[in-house]
Amino acid sequence: MNGAQSLIRTLVDARVEVCFMNPGTSEMHFVAALDDVTGMRGVLALFEGVATGAADGYARVAGRPAAVLLHLGPGLGNGLANLHNARRAHSPVVTIVGDHATHHHAFDAPLDSDIATVARNVSCWVHTVTDPALVGAAGAEAVARAVAAPGGVATLILPADASWGEGGLVAPPATPVAAAAPDANRIAEAAATLRAGAPAAIIVGDDIAGDADLLAEVARLGAATGAKVLGETFPARMRRGAGLAGLERVAYLAEFAQMQLDGIEHLITIGAKSPASFFAYPGRPSDLVPEGCRVTALVEPGEDVRGAVAGLLDAIDTSGVETPRVGRARPESPVGALTGESLAAAVGALLPEEAIVADEANTTGLWLNGATAGAPPHDWLSLTGGSIGYGMPVATGAAIAAPGRRVLNIEADGSAMYTLQALWTQAHAGLDVTTVIVNNGSYAVLNMELARVGATPGPKALEMLDLSEPALDFVALARGMGVPASRVTTAEDLSAALAASFAEPGPRLIEAMVPSAF
């Protein structure tokens, strides 16, 4: 057995069963090993940012890692932006970066670079393994590091000679470090604060936002004590819909977030960050915590969130308190002009039960939250790290993680162009992904941000935010990658196209012509 074969067997034994990849010469033994070892599905991506984003989407939905195989420093660099988003989502990802054979470094061949330096920025663990006999153990360790709470990107650098060398040994799954127990004093303090009844807010992180039962428990705590329950602005995964506890998120725009938090005297974070402005603006505060408000970090991300919530429930009497739940409510099917609002209504009216929404609608997404709140239960994925181009790859990985569920990717045109190649993988693998491209011909949000940061644009500046010349033809682009596509200009046509796509297997792209809101 060579090193590569031992690695794949080890990964499969640890339930890492999908590898998104864009390989090169130094990874050929890993690729060849896919046929020697059963249980590992290889998924080809035509750009590394698609592979890394797909691994993020897979992890968010499956709750366990996929592997990503990348080609030396440049391949890793191409995949970095979506590894950044994966890191912010606390997604477990096992990144394997092929490298030159160890003896080859002396020649500084063209693809040689400092891989570890590129990896460190996004990785919770970086390790180079040079001995084929240790490759399996390194793979097992990579999985354990990736899944250890709160989840992260573990990067294994795999020189070609460690891959092709004989003497590979399969390693048993390694035990991840357990999440740190919650601090009893902090639970007592938070419980006393909540019981005292002063204006308080609880901000919950991904562990709660993505778990309907935990979220219901926190919602009950909120109802029992009068505390407002909020989610972070961009959760990795929200479990939401009719019959479940709802979750208002801290607004992206600082002014709105300040309104949400106005008058709050105690803020309790549970596996979440204290709220801060997404960007700095001249003369405006970065910290969104109201003046004089005390912040208690009950547990940090990666500590035992479940235990912390259980501790609060033990300390606070919630008997007889009803868990607030969202009622079933769908918007009327919209007619007429296609706008952000009518697009949202069409989605809200038709979203299938157990759909997975990959939301990168950006400015057009403003109405989506409200329009879908009372839809049948579904999962909602958002852009955790602010690095655009996440939606199409994440939708791809989500579809591989959840066959049988419809994935709806609502994707702004500018963001789509970063990782459009995801469509090819969707067509190749026959994935049930419906992509709605919101074509507003603009980097619209940046038009708004220009004014917010106080910059004065001239025509040259405005040209940098304009995608209209030439107009992007997403129908042609999709068809060119094997995905059936159509363009819609009215709300009823969008509804018809959505309904048709939800009723048929495989990918489809709908290009929605929506005027820019800015």
Ligand SMILES: Cc1ncc(C[n+]2csc(CCOP(=O)(O)OP(=O)(O)O)c2C)c(N)n1
């Ligand atoms: C990797 C990366 N590059 C650049 C940006 C800066 N940026 C933020 S929003 C944006 C344009 C968004 O346009 P689009 O996706 O079409 O959405 P719209 O604002 O039109 O709704 C850009 C370029 C970013 N966030 N991430």
